[in-house]
Amino acid sequence: MNTIRTIGRHVRRRLISGLFVMVPIGITVLTLSFVFNATASFVAEPVRMALGWAIGDGMTSDRVIQAVSFAIFVILVYLIGLITTNILGKRLITLGEGLILKIPVIKSIYSVSKQVVDAISSSNRNAFKSVVLIEFPRAGVKSLGFVTGTFDDKSGNRVYKVFVPAAPNPTTGFLLFVAANEIHETGLSVEEAFKMIISGGVLSGQNIEV
Numbered sequence: 001m002n003t004i005r006t007i008g009r010h011v012r013r014r015l016i017s018g019l020f021v022m023v024p025i026g027i028t029v030l031t032l033s034f035v036f037n038a039t040a041s042f043v044a045e046p047v048r049m050a051l052g053w054a055i056g057d058g059m060t061s062d063r064v065i066q067a068v069s070f071a072i073f074v075i076l077v078y079l080i081g082l083i084t085t086n087i088l089g090k091r092l093i094t095l096g097e098g099l100i101l102k103i104p105v106i107k108s109i110y111s112v113s114k115q116v117v118d119a120i121s122s123s124n125r126n127a128f129k130s131v132v133l134i135e136f137p138r139a140g141v142k143s144l145g146f147v148t149g150t151f152d153d154k155s156g157n158r159v160y161k162v163f164v165p166a167a168p169n170p171t172t173g174f175l176l177f178v179a180a181n182e183i184h185e186t187g188l189s190v191e192e193a194f195k196m197i198i199s200g201g202v203l204s205g206q207n208i209e210v
Contacts, residue, residue: 039076040069128163131193133184136164136176142184144193145176167197 044065083092128146136143145162153159158180165173186193195203 039073128190131186131188168200
């Protein structure tokens with residue numbers, strides 16, 4: 001009986017671990033597939049009209065359309081990246097976001113998605129100095145947190161600013177001010193900590209001494 005339970009727990013944990021790896025990949029593949037197919041549908045007729053009989057049979061036609069669609073897709077991604085890195089592009093994106101955030105249902109979905117992306121983006125991760133453990137929400141219980149800075153109190157004691165994210169949604173959490181002697185370094189990288197938080201602890205690259 002115990003053996004069956006052990007096997008059941010093992011299978012369940014491995015299934016959960018597999019899902020946490022496959023779901024982000026699946027979402028990415030579906031998104032790219034949708035955009036690519038939309039691009040292919042958009043350029044199919046213009047390509048046929050432009051090349052005419054030169055593309056030959058239907059199979060060759062499909063291959064040419066896919067090749068052109070892929071090229072346009074790569075160029076489109078490049079142009080979006082180029083636009084977002086200059087001032088005019090940022091203003092246009094801000095204007096577009098403002099319009100999206102006025103649509104009742106869409107604004108909620110977009111806002112949450114953007115917060116999640118921002119939370120795990122490299123630019124936001126650079127604001128985190130290190131990954132630590134602190135006693136929270138009560139003594140004897142430790143939580144994973146990110147040091148975002150330090151300051152000295154009136155007595156000259158060093159105080160750490162620590163953001164403790166919620167799992168599995170790291171866009172919410174608590175901002176705590178913790179004394180230096182209550183900080184426990186983990187040795188984890190920010191990326192490893194984010195994986196652990198988003199997966200609810202399923203994905204952890206190494207042991208943490210608590």
